[in-house]
Amino acid sequence: MTEAREYRMEELAKEAGITVRTLRFYRERGLIPPPRREGRIAWYDDHHLARLRTIAALLERGHTLNGIADLATAFESGRDVGEVLGLGEPTEETPVRLTPEALADYFEGEVTPENLATALELGYLATDGEQIVHISRRLLDVSAALVREGVPLAAVLETGRQVRVHADALAELFIGVLTEHGADGGLEKLRPLAKSVVEAELSMAMDRRLRTPPRP
Numbered sequence: 001m002t003e004a005r006e007y008r009m010e011e012l013a014k015e016a017g018i019t020v021r022t023l024r025f026y027r028e029r030g031l032i033p034p035p036r037r038e039g040r041i042a043w044y045d046d047h048h049l050a051r052l053r054t055i056a057a058l059l060e061r062g063h064t065l066n067g068i069a070d071l072a073t074a075f076e077s078g079r080d081v082g083e084v085l086g087l088g089e090p091t092e093e094t095p096v097r098l099t100p101e102a103l104a105d106y107f108e109g110e111v112t113p114e115n116l117a118t119a120l121e122l123g124y125l126a127t128d129g130e131q132i133v134h135i136s137r138r139l140l141d142v143s144a145a146l147v148r149e150g151v152p153l154a155a156v157l158e159t160g161r162q163v164r165v166h167a168d169a170l171a172e173l174f175i176g177v178l179t180e181h182g183a184d185g186g187l188e189k190l191r192p193l194a195k196s197v198v199e200a201e202l203s204m205a206m207d208r209r210l211r212t213p214p215r216p
Contacts, residue, residue: 006036008041009044057101061108095134096133107147123135
């Protein structure tokens with residue numbers, strides 16, 4: 001196990017490739033958390049170094065310092081990954097760990113404080129130290145694909161919010177039916193059957209909508 005390292009201000013600035021003056025500026029702006037103080041000495045650690053490297057990477061991607069500060073505020077207000085996923089809670093979805101700059105690369109130009117706050121509120125994203133965790137590889141990939149097709153991320157997130165309302169209602173419907181009629185095999189075993197019904201009905205509904213001429 002690697003022992004946690006601490007740095008004085010000059011050492012941290014050198015490791016991050018910035019000047020001490022820049023480090024002080026970032027600290028005053030709240031872009032990095034306060035250091036641990038021991039008398040008059042300020043001690044920084046690897047979390048501070050990771051944050052500084054994230055700031056540099058986001059600056060290279062065109063984010064402003066004001067925007068990064070807003071992103072950091074939204075990021076720090078997010079729920080912990082254990083709270084979002086539920087410790088030990090079974091799921092068919094595969095979580096994805098991302099650095100903030102990797103998330104910015106997924107949704108180039110669309111990772112705004114507002115979108116990040118919405119994603120955190122919906123529980124799509126959670127925090128784990130200096131990393132971001134997306135709750136579902138499938139949702140992450142589909143969302144990125146929609147953005148690449150020209151759909152704004154804000155619209156993708158709002159659609160996800162509305163879909164969740166209907167998905168919760170469908171889940172309640174299926175679980176109620178299976179529980180009421182004492183279906184053999186248990187609810188978890190019958191879960192794929194319920195998903196197949198929803199997928200087929202959605203496919204047919206899309207066909208109906210596409211065949212219907214648009215209203216004038």
